[in-house]
Amino acid sequence: MPVKTIVRKGVYFDSISLMRIAEKINSISGVSDSAVIMATKENKNIISSSGLLTEEIKKASDNDLAIAVKADDEKTAASALAEAEKMLAGKKEAASSNLTAQSISQAAESYEGLNLALISVNGKYAADLAFEALEKNMNVMIFSDNVPLEKELALKKLGARKNLLVMGPDCGTCIINGAPLGFANKVNSGNVAVVGPSGTGIQEFSCLLSNLGGGISQAIGTGTRDVKDDIGAITTVQALEMLVSDAKTSVIAIISKPPQKKSMARILSAANKTGKPVVALFLGEEKELTAGNIHQAKNLYEAALKSYCLSKGESFNFVREKIYNDKISLSERIKSEKAKKNKDSKYLRGLFSGGTFASQAIRLLEPVIGGVYSNIPSSEKFKLKNSMKLEKHSIIDLGEDEFTFGRPHPMIDYSLRKKMISSEASKKEVSVMLIDIVLGYGSNMSPLADLKETLEKAVKANPALTVIAAVTGTDMDPQNRRYLIEELEKIGVMALDNNYMAAFAAGEIIRDK
Amino acid sequence: MKNGFKIISFSRDIRPGVYFLHSSFSKAENYFRGRNIVSLVLPGVSDGPGNIVVSRLSGAKEIKISNGCIYLDGRPHKLSDKSYDPAVNFLLKIEGEKFDESRRNLLKYAPPLSMAFIFDGRREAFFSAPFLKNMLSAMKNGINLLKKGKISRGAAALSGLGHGLTPSGDDFLAGLILGLKISGRNKKAERVFTGCKTENLISIKGLKSSRKGFCTAKFKSFLFALKLGKPHLKKFKDAVEFGSTSGSDFMAGFLFSSCLY
Structure with missing residues (x-):
């Protein structure tokens, strides 16, 4: 007898609703058995001993809802499953905050006003999805790595033409208008924006700043290769230009390994043009870069402390005092x-x-x-x-x-x-x-x-x-x-x-x- | 936030911190932090461990509890002056007429597929489909292990088993732990707790609460009535009126604790 199943991830229904659905399915002519139940390990054992277990249910977790139907033929099983889906959809008690779509284009058509796509798929597919998102006028965060360099360059050039950010590939961390994306922390909102290719660097910076009492307006990851001359810091420069008009941002920090020569020049020029105080940490850079509105930092802690001082109108004496006191303690x-x-x-x-x-x-x-x-x-x-x-x-x-x-x-x-x-x-x-x-x-x-x-x-x-x-x-x-x-x-x-x-x-x- | 949002009372066992939306229902919103759950509930639901009773649900994605305030998606609301102590501060043995009357009420009011079948074999007939028969068999196996004194194994067999947001087995075990706890059998309660392997956060909240001897205001009121030996049908009905089958499964476990001497 054929068995058909559906797993719905992270949805919760009360037991009476589930029992009623199971009762209804069992009453369909040709259905010999069914289970509509949370996929806990113990319940999966029962599903298995009832001959209803499929690979799909095997992979489901405690927080997933499993629906299984055993029927005389495929058609009956499929229509019973459809009936179960229909009943679940009609339940007001259902709790699932996640909107879903099958593709970026479908998402753009179904949900008005989407302006950012986070792409986390195998690297070889990521670029095509990113192009699709840019075509739909969305900014893009590409979490995936292993995207070919020439595709990254093409994406970034297209994004720049359309005034859309391409954050990544290999971009692990962003906080955009308060929404953490990828690996990111829950930090205070504030008036400091941070830009750069270093995901964990941005995380450490934003946490240190938040723990000091400051806060983040935007954290824009650029992807690890952005500061190489092959790419030419397109995203970093674009982000700096965008932050000029971001009313929430009054201080900007750049956290990066030392950019290659041409990229460094472009970044410093863009940073200078923002007219806002910029704290620059190029970890390992030996040259002195402090000039005008650019304040160089030598490590992540100093970058966070200097940004904090600038955002709160404190003198940089606080930086020395704080580090000294921390060491004493x-x-x-x-x-x-x-x-x-x-x-x-x-x-x-x-x-x-x-x-x-x-x-x-x-x-x-x-x-x-x-x-x-x-x-x-x-x-x-x-x-x-x-x-x-x-x-x-x-x-x-x-x-x-x-x-x-x-x-x-x-x-x-x-x-x-x-x-x-x-x-x-x-x-x-x-x-x-x-x-x-x-x-x-x-x-x-x-x-x-x-x-x-x-x-x-x-x-x-x-x-x-x-x-x-x-x-x-x-x-x-x-x-x-x-x-x-x-x-x-x-x-x-x-x-x-x-x-x-x-x-x-x-x-x-x-x-x- | 809609106008008229008000915090009516909150449970004293709630820990400060930021909690994230786990699930929402027509009368409750559950928020998690690690393995802890805090629930915003409407006044009809009852004060209870981890519950904040509110005039209307918030729709918030995250809540932060800090310094006498609750922040709903960042918007602060002062916590109510009225707090609820979830602890049951007395010992109670459930036996004789107290047990019989509660058992009769349970059999009368419990939904068909609840674990009330343990007190009347005729209820097993409700488990008619092959899948349900297998479920019944697994539940009976867990119950038999508990009866034989194999407490941890019995708890492990029941944990995570059954329908609903909180599987019936988890609700049953939470009731059992509370029953053991308030009758002074702490070691047995602990053995049940350590046997539970559920990963369901809301189940874990219930199990942890029972382990501490905590329960809802309505269940506490039922326990008072039992202690005083007064007729308690109304209080019984209030006590089992949470979740769909959860209240009855919890009560079944609670009453079953008297079978584990």
């Missing part, structure tokens, strides 16, 4: 961590999920502890031969392609990092382990539950080890920054809400060993 803790070290414990191991965090930590630590081996080193001589085999001082970015191929991003899936934490913690020579934990939408929703046991074991396995966790997030994030920090401290982890201070603490603990 860590001094006792650093002293006690240093005291527990033995002769063997001397090396740093950094296991990061955010590339910008790994990169910033390397740049901050190298002047203090010497060369740091990495898969994204500051110079080729410190390139790790095998990214899984860490040596001496090492910091790796687990978000690099070599680690993420075929598995979720390490901000979501901690499994590889947990393995590495366990193996590195057992080595006597490891003195400090530095990790990042990124909170917010899109990230792992239960970081504590997922990491706690591993970290507890790491601390127990090596009593001389200091584990430092830099938490990027706010108290408004679903995972709650404050709660996580408090709980991590309870298990002996030094938990800080700031990548810069975490790197500082790591350096001070290891210094002079």
Whole structure:
């Protein structure tokens, strides 16, 4: 007998409604059995033992509604399912806030006023969808990576002609008019806009600013290749031009790795023309760039502090005072961590999920502890031969392609990092382990539950080890920054809400060993 | 926000923080934060653990509770001065006439496919379709394990089982935990709780509340009536009047706790 099923994701109905629908379906001539029920594991067992299980239902989760019909023939089963759908659609009690459409064109036709499309599909299809969205006069955020460079350029040129932003490809983070997109945090609204290719950098910046009491007007991700001369910073420049007329924005921050030469010139020129104060962080840029309305920052914390000062009319003296005071407040803790070290414990191991965090930590630590081996080193001589085999001082970015191929991003899936934490913690020579934990939408929703046991074991396995966790997030994030920090401290982890201070603490603990 | 929105009362167990829309119904909106749920409910629904009673539903996508205010999509509303203490602060043994009368009422008023069948085998006939028969068989298996003293396994077998927003098995187990808790059998209540494997956030809210000895104002009123030995049909009906089958499943579990000595 044929079995037909439908799964409706994330919809909820009361039990009486579902029972009535099942009763109605069972009364249809030719239907021998049916189930209209939430797809919990236990219910799926019953569905299975009733001979109603399909691959579709197997994949459904506790929060999905499963409808299964067994009938004498395909046609009867299909019409029974259609009847069930009709009854569900008529239920006012249904709760589903998600509007759906089969394509970008259909969405544009069905829902008036759409002006932004977020595209997260396999990279080879992303460009075509982005062209379709631009044709429908929508701005585009392309979360996908592996979009060919020439297509990115064509998309960005088309977007610029139509005065539409193409954020991406490989754009992980945006906050547009208060709506977080991709990996983003729940931050205060405010008058600072941030632009740049660095997703985790934008997350850290916006969280630090929000936690200081400032707020974000717009966060515009540009995609990692935007600052290469092949693209010519088209999106960055366009975003800066748009922010000129954004009434909510009075300060602009640019967070980026150093752009290539022509792109840098275009960005600085556009930044200058905004007429608004601009804080520029080009992580690793040695040249002095402060001039006119452009205020250079050397790290993410300084960028956030300077933006905060500009947005609140405070003097930059606050930046120095705040960093000084933060360092002083860590001094006792650093002293006690240093005291527990033995002769063997001397090396740093950094296991990061955010590339910008790994990169910033390397740049901050190298002047203090010497060369740091990495898969994204500051110079080729410190390139790790095998990214899984860490040596001496090492910091790796687990978000690099070599680690993420075929598995979720390490901000979501901690499994590889947990393995590495366990193996590195057992080595006597490891003195400090530095990790990042990124909170917010899109990230792992239960970081504590997922990491706690591993970290507890790491601390127990090596009593001389200091584990430092830099938490990027706010108290408004679903995972709650404050709660996580408090709980991590309870298990002996030094938990800080700031990548810069975490790197500082790591350096001070290891210094002079 | 429509005019006339007012917060009438709120439960004292609600934790501050930002909560996001989980699901909405004609009388309630549920918001989640991690594994915690807060519900905005209309006055007819009852004060209860995690409930904020409001004059009308908000339609908000997220709510923030902080410093005596609730922010609905960023708009602040002062929390009411009236708060509800969800804790049941007395012990109660359900036996004798108290049990019999409640059981009779349950069998009279429970919907056909609720777990009230555990008190009258004739109700099993309602589970007529093959799928429902298999469901009944799985529920009976869970009940038998509980009766044999295999508490955790029984709870695991029932957890997540059944129809509705909160599966019947989860509601039953929440009622069972409350029954065990308020009759002083905390260890057994804990064994039931640890056996529950449900991932349904609203079920988890109910189970956690029962574990703390919390219940709705209407259920508490029913418990008072039981304690005082007064006739309690009206209070019984009020107590089971939540969800569709949830109230009856919860009551079935609550009464079943008296079978687990």
